[in-house]
Amino acid sequence: MKSSLIKSTVIFLGLFFLYFPILVLIFYSFNENKRVMVWKGFSLRWYNELFNNEQIIEAFIISIKIAALSATFATILGVMIGYSLVRIRKIPFKSFYIFLSSTPLVLPELILGLSMLLFFISLNNVIGFPSSRGQLTIFISHVTFCIAFVAIIIQARLTDFNKNIEEAAMDLGYNYTKVLYKITLPIILPSIIAGWLLAFTISLDDLVVASFTTGPGANTLPIVVFSKVRLGLSPEVNALSAILMFALIIIGLFYFYFNKKFKH
Amino acid sequence: MKNKLFEKYFVFSPYFWLVLFFFIPLAIIFKISISVSEWGMPPYQDIFLFDNGFKINTTFENYVYIFSDYYYIGSFVNSLILALISTFFCLLIGFPLAFYIATSNIRLRNILLVLVVIPFWSSFLLRVYAWKIILQNNGILNVILLNLGIISEPLQLLYNQYAVIMGIVYTYLPLMILPLYGYLNKFDLNLIEASKDLGLNRIKTFFKVILPLSVPGIVAGSLLVFIPVVGEFIIPEMLGGSDRLYYGKILWEEFFVNRNWPGASALAFSGIIILVLPIVIFQIIYSRWSQKNEI
Numbered sequence: 001m002k003s004s005l006i007k008s009t010v011i012f013l014g015l016f017f018l019y020f021p022i023l024v025l026i027f028y029s030f031n032e033n034k035r036v037m038v039w040k041g042f043s044l045r046w047y048n049e050l051f052n053n054e055q056i057i058e059a060f061i062i063s064i065k066i067a068a069l070s071a072t073f074a075t076i077l078g079v080m081i082g083y084s085l086v087r088i089r090k091i092p093f094k095s096f097y098i099f100l101s102s103t104p105l106v107l108p109e110l111i112l113g114l115s116m117l118l119f120f121i122s123l124n125n126v127i128g129f130p131s132s133r134g135q136l137t138i139f140i141s142h143v144t145f146c147i148a149f150v151a152i153i154i155q156a157r158l159t160d161f162n163k164n165i166e167e168a169a170m171d172l173g174y175n176y177t178k179v180l181y182k183i184t185l186p187i188i189l190p191s192i193i194a195g196w197l198l199a200f201t202i203s204l205d206d207l208v209v210a211s212f213t214t215g216p217g218a219n220t221l222p223i224v225v226f227s228k229v230r231l232g233l234s235p236e237v238n239a240l241s242a243i244l245m246f247a248l249i250i251i252g253l254f255y256f257y258f259n260k261k262f263k264h
Numbered sequence: 265m266k267n268k269l270f271e272k273y274f275v276f277s278p279y280f281w282l283v284l285f286f287f288i289p290l291a292i293i294f295k296i297s298i299s300v301s302e303w304g305m306p307p308y309q310d311i312f313l314f315d316n317g318f319k320i321n322t323t324f325e326n327y328v329y330i331f332s333d334y335y336y337i338g339s340f341v342n343s344l345i346l347a348l349i350s351t352f353f354c355l356l357i358g359f360p361l362a363f364y365i366a367t368s369n370i371r372l373r374n375i376l377l378v379l380v381v382i383p384f385w386s387s388f389l390l391r392v393y394a395w396k397i398i399l400q401n402n403g404i405l406n407v408i409l410l411n412l413g414i415i416s417e418p419l420q421l422l423y424n425q426y427a428v429i430m431g432i433v434y435t436y437l438p439l440m441i442l443p444l445y446g447y448l449n450k451f452d453l454n455l456i457e458a459s460k461d462l463g464l465n466r467i468k469t470f471f472k473v474i475l476p477l478s479v480p481g482i483v484a485g486s487l488l489v490f491i492p493v494v495g496e497f498i499i500p501e502m503l504g505g506s507d508r509l510y511y512g513k514i515l516w517e518e519f520f521v522n523r524n525w526p527g528a529s530a531l532a533f534s535g536i537i538i539l540v541l542p543i544v545i546f547q548i549i550y551s552r553w554s555q556k557n558e559i
Contacts, residue, residue, distance in 0.1 A: 007364045011376065014361040018383045021394035021434065024404055028397060037402045077278040084275045091275050100282040106487075106540055108495020110512050111293075111532045114519060118296060118529065119289035121306065144285045147278060176270060205388050208497055222389050229393050230502065233400070237393065245386040252385030256378050 022245055029238035036233040046239040053236060056224060063204055063221040066135055070142035071199035077143070078150025078195055079188075085151070086158040104148040113212030116141040120213065133215030141213045142203040149202060150195035153259070157191035158184075194259035197251055204248075290536070297529035298322045308526050326530035336514060336531065340538075343511035346425070347493040350432040354440040354489050355482065357433065362444035362481075363474070367453060377445060384438035392502050395431045396422065399503070423505035431499045436492070440485040447481030491539055511535065 029047070033040035050056060081101045084091060091097050104112065120130055120137050130137055165187075169179045185192075207222035214223060228234045299308035300323050313319040330336040365376045383391065398404050399421040406418040421427060455477070459469045497512035504510075515535075519528035 007367075010360045010364050011368075014357065015376075015379060017357070017434070018380065018437065021391060021398060022383060022386065024398055025390065025394040036397065037400050077281055080274045081278045084271075084278075088271050088275060090271075097275075097279060100286060101278070103540065104286060106491050106543055108492060108512075108535065108539070110495045110497050110515055111535055114515070114528065114532050115289035115293045116285075118292050118525070119285070122292050125306070140285055144282070147282065151278075180270075201385060207389055222387075225389055225393075226498070229389075229396065233397060237390075238397075241387070241390040241393065244390060248386045249382050252382050253378070255385070256381075 025238060026242045026245070029235075029242040031235065031238075034235060036235050036238060046235045047243075050236050050239045050243075055219075056221070056236065056240065059219050059221045059224040062135060062218060066139050066142060066220065067200045067203035070139050070146060070203045071196050073139075073143045074146035074199045075150050075192060075196045078147045078199070079154050079192055081147065081151040082154025082158055083184075085155050087163075101148055101151050104145045105152070109145075109206070109208040112145055113141070113209040116144070116209065117212040133213055134218040137213040137215065138210050138218055138220065141209050142206065145209065146199035146202055149198050153191050153195045153198065154188060157188050161187055190258040194255050197255045197258070201248060201251055201255075293529045293532050293536075296526055297326055297533045298324065299326075299526050301326070301524060301526040306525065307523055326526045327534070330527060330530050330534065335509075339509040339514045340511045340535075342508050343494045343496075346428065346432070346496075346508075346510060347490045350429055350436065350493050351440075351486050351489045353429065353433045354437050355486065358437055358440035358444055358485065359478075359482075362441045362448055363478075365441075366445055366448035366451070373449075380441050381438050388435060389498065391435050392431050392499055395427065395434065395503060399427055399430070422503060425504065425508045427503040427505075428500050428508075431503045432493055432496065435499065436489045439488040443484035443488065444478065444481040447478050447484075451477055487543065491543070494539055495535065 028036055030042050030044070031039055032043035032045055081097075085098070085101070116137070117133075120133055124130060166179050166183055169183050170176075174182065205222065206220075207226055210220045210223055211226075214220065225237055225240065228237050295311060296308055299311050300321060301308050309321055311320060311322050313321050361380065365373060365380065368376060400406070401418045401420065401422070403421070405421060406415075409415045410418065451474075455473055456469060459473045464472060495512050496510070497516060500508075500510050500513060511531075515528055515531045518524050518531060522528075
């Protein structure tokens, strides 16, 4: 019985450590006082102010737009990579291909952001495009570093499932395209959705790469939030945190649902 | 053969994207890092000059410059130490947690795993911000310590290297737990019983059975924490003070404040060589080692 007590204590303390800061944040979002740390009473005042804050609302819309678009592109390209790596034998310069599709996972964001910015500036010097940085350049950068995350999810799923199903369908007269659309895609569909959700969240949450590649009219939500809390606290950000945490946790639960489904 | 065309399309669309938007940008960093810097816009000279015949105009000055100045080396060392300490604490907290989750019954296991990883899905920036609230002078931690009578006046908990470590361990912990759990989950619990039956005590069982079998998980988790922490910019910026400078901050300022693009590029490219190259080498050695030991 002693060991089970240790076990429950460790798990309890671990979960407490993980959830305590989130709960504190949500708790203080209901504080009436403008001074975040001094409790004055329960109020929804800051939620109200949040919804009337045009800067935050606008940033939120821009962020959602960029995240949805870059997640979609990254998913298409990531699925292609995952499929290529597992099912296609002839890839020219395969180790270079693997290098390209896995290095973004380990490269610090700061270096990635700097390289993207210098790339866009150089490109502009050579072909005159993009003349200024903004939503398009953030979108391209986000696609680039989300591809790798989708690719490993798809790769894992394709390695898992039995190739014989595809071969059986071929033997039964399905052609290559038909196998892909009728057999392979439906089987990996949950992983594709999971990959999209992951890419969406990564893009929505990214501050560093977006800070490098942003320009006029492209202040994403993390950029605005960071400028507000860099030097102090902001009651509006508290309210935003509570809403965003809740939304993102729901997305996370969906991710688990799709990534686990059909696994067994 | 229709499928050949199809395969080409599948292989080359992402190939094209990644060469254009990932490989070329890395090449540009290298190019600028060996360019001669000058005042102007852009603040470096071309590496190929055509005005008086063809001339290659490159320099290693930028590398010499950053590697001979303690300001740059020192902050890189600070980042390595920070990453080492943070990884150690992530392992210290993450290992028992991952172990006990993996040894729970199967229904509880899945619930606990989701509970552990869910905070990772909520915003990174806001989780760091939460620690700013907790560690304030009149923040919740100081209030608790004051009321318990442990301290008589508020401690300055924020804006120092300990707050940075705290924030990093908190935000990166799930990245350590997941791979650890992945390996511990596969592990046959009967081995622990067997080792006890054979007379090994708890401590010996841990060091002789559990630890060696979880080495791959420890390695994977540690890499997932260590590498991004070396380049971490946001957490030191929000929770740290001026007591320590880190690689991320130096790189940021070299580029945005000093406008020394070649210097910043040299810093970034050195980061790639020092951080990313060892992993590639390590992975090759490790995969050989594990093949030999049949793990």
